[in-house]
Amino acid sequence: MNLKLFNTLTKTKEDFNPINHKSIKMYACGPTLYNNPHIGNFRPIIVFDILFRILQLKFGKGNVTYVRNITDIDDKIINKANELKISTKKLVEQTQKIYHEDLKSLSILEPTHEPKATEYISKMIDMITSLIQKEYAYFSSNHVLFESKKFKNYGALSKFSLKDIISGARVEVAEYKKNPEDFVLWKPSKDNEPYWESPWGKGRPGWHIECSAMIAELLGPTIDIHAGGLDLIFPHHENEIAQSCCYHDQNMANYWLHNGFINFEGEKMSKSLGNITIMNDLLNLHNPISIKYAILTTHYRQPIDFSNDLLKYSSNIVSKWRDFIKKATNNHLDQDFLKALEDDLNTPQALMRLQQIFNDLKKAPEDIELSNYFNNGLSLLGLVPHFQKIELSLDNDDIENMIARRADAKSNKNFELADQIREELLQNGIILEDTKSGTKWKKT
Ligand SMILES: [Zn+2]
Structure with a gap:
């Protein structure tokens, strides 16, 4: 098409x-x-x-x-x-x-x-x-x-x-x-x-x-x-x-x-309403993929009603994906999914199709083609979660990047984020050691 x-x-x-x-x-x-x-x-x-x-x-x-x-x-x-x-x-x-x-x-x-x-x-x-x-x-x-x-x-x-x-x-x-x-x-x-x-x-x-x-x-x-x-x-x-x-x-x-515009809790987002939502603040509270998912539930030309409920709904869905996110073994895409996106970026429709694929995949977790459809779909929507990259292909550059992000977080006194990054690395088998000459890392 x-x-x-x-x-x-x-x-x-x-x-x-x-x-x-x-x-x-x-x-x-x-x-x-x-x-x-x-x-x-x-x-x-x-x-x-x-x-x-x-x-x-x-x-x-x-x-x-x-x-x-x-x-x-x-x-x-x-x-x-x-x-x-x-x-x-x-x-x-x-x-x-x-x-x-x-x-x-x-x-x-x-x-x-x-x-x-x-x-x-x-x-x-x-x-x-x-x-x-x-x-x-x-x-x-x-x-x-x-x-x-x-x-x-x-x-x-x-x-x-x-x-x-x-x-x-x-x-x-x-x-x-x-x-x-x-x-x-x-x-x-x-x-x-x-x-x-x-x-x-x-x-x-x-x-x-x-x-x-x-x-x-x-x-x-x-x-x-x-x-x-x-x-x-x-x-x-x-x-x-x-x-x-x-x-x-x-x-x-x-x-x-x-x-289109973004309305927040039913009101048009404008500075005078004091409801400007700074992305950096949102990212400290929510998984980035949930935020993206929330935005994609509405067609891009329509106004979005952005709310805490929408974020909760989105993070609920996204959290269920976690165990099914894998590196695809080929680049096959589900045709109905692709058709939806090719139709003026119909992301709500594409997400619905992705959900159907996910439901089928849950019933048949060994089905490689379904798994590829699901993961390639996520990838095309830019819904490749942070944790996927870390879990599946943590190379030296990724580790160095994360260490640099952690150092930035610390210098900005964002200790919560710094701890979170240390924890993420630890879950991936990387131990950090802060020394006088900087942060060193080794595999557990
Ligand atoms: Zn311009």
């Missing part, structure tokens, strides 16, 4: 036809690291990680390039850094460390590239210069703005007309703008803000241009899939399209995928 994906651009489920079968290009907007990422930041990461796995399965591992960026400069980062009296660089370093630990705990594959916005300032300046030359953008009071009405397809993704945008007050009115719907490409930095030299004075980029620049540099003018959260459709993705299409004179992305 062909992979089918719901394309926000056409509002239909379409067969996925890549530009080049030997070079699939996919981009997802990553988090802004002003704070330890919350579960809402991880939903797109988890679901688009599964898409990355499916694309690798269908087109070959070496034929898929996946870029997921990190936003390391924006108002929220600057405000938080000022509040903490540290540099934005330091703040991003701190949050990135936690973010990467979380990704690892959640068994998320590393994307091909993980660029940071500030590493691409010169490309952004190059693009803005070209947009001014082509008269899509203009300079006004130390700002450079994109003149939205000059791009004839503006609003094609969000289905907003310029009139909707202005009357719905979806844009900020400012005296340096020719039109209220114009958006910032470059702005002056205030005294206490980081800045870069540019043809328009010392300043910093607007948010939207960073993704356009990273895509242009790492993937090229037109990509296959661009993904992100529903809240990014307007203005972020609309503006990305305008900038990139006008710069390259080419279409930006053929398939636009958007994941």
Whole structure:
């Protein structure tokens, strides 16, 4: 079966036809690291990680390039850094460390590239210069703005007309703008803000241009899939399209995928409600696979009602798998399971099929094919539990990694986690010994 994906651009489920079968290009907007990422930041990461796995399965591992960026400069980062009296660089370093630990705990594959916005300032300046030359953008009071009405397809993704945008007050009115719907490409930095030299004075980029620049540099003018959260459709993705299409004179992305929101205990997750759930806190309380399972019980385009009950339900199911998790002896996949995932990543359906396979496997634990279906299914969903890797293939690198994670946990005074790691290693026959020259290990 062909992979089918719901394309926000056409509002239909379409067969996925890549530009080049030997070079699939996919981009997802990553988090802004002003704070330890919350579960809402991880939903797109988890679901688009599964898409990355499916694309690798269908087109070959070496034929898929996946870029997921990190936003390391924006108002929220600057405000938080000022509040903490540290540099934005330091703040991003701190949050990135936690973010990467979380990704690892959640068994998320590393994307091909993980660029940071500030590493691409010169490309952004190059693009803005070209947009001014082509008269899509203009300079006004130390700002450079994109003149939205000059791009004839503006609003094609969000289905907003310029009139909707202005009357719905979806844009900020400012005296340096020719039109209220114009958006910032470059702005002056205030005294206490980081800045870069540019043809328009010392300043910093607007948010939207960073993704356009990273895509242009790492993937090229037109990509296959661009993904992100529903809240990014307007203005972020609309503006990305305008900038990139006008710069390259080419279409930006053929398939636009958007994941739904997360509601927590029935309420929309927003900072004002004080119910932001930091992933790192959740991971200290719950098995990462239960958290992932909970997220995958809902189709990615639908809103999720995330609750403690859902987590309990998920951990109940996941805990039953433990004794049946084995290294697969071939790469066979159950066809109904795969069909569900190929149907616009229907994870609830795929989990149901996996449960049926699991029920059959429980009745016939010696059935190797069922065991392979079950374990390869878990693997494709990224539900390879932490304990599986440890139990089945603990090599020297794994052990060293765990020792490093334990040292980090100790230096962060997270002694519970440090003890947990020591315990996990012990269960796998590894004894740690803390010495003056560091932690040593040996087999029991
Ligand atoms: Zn973006």
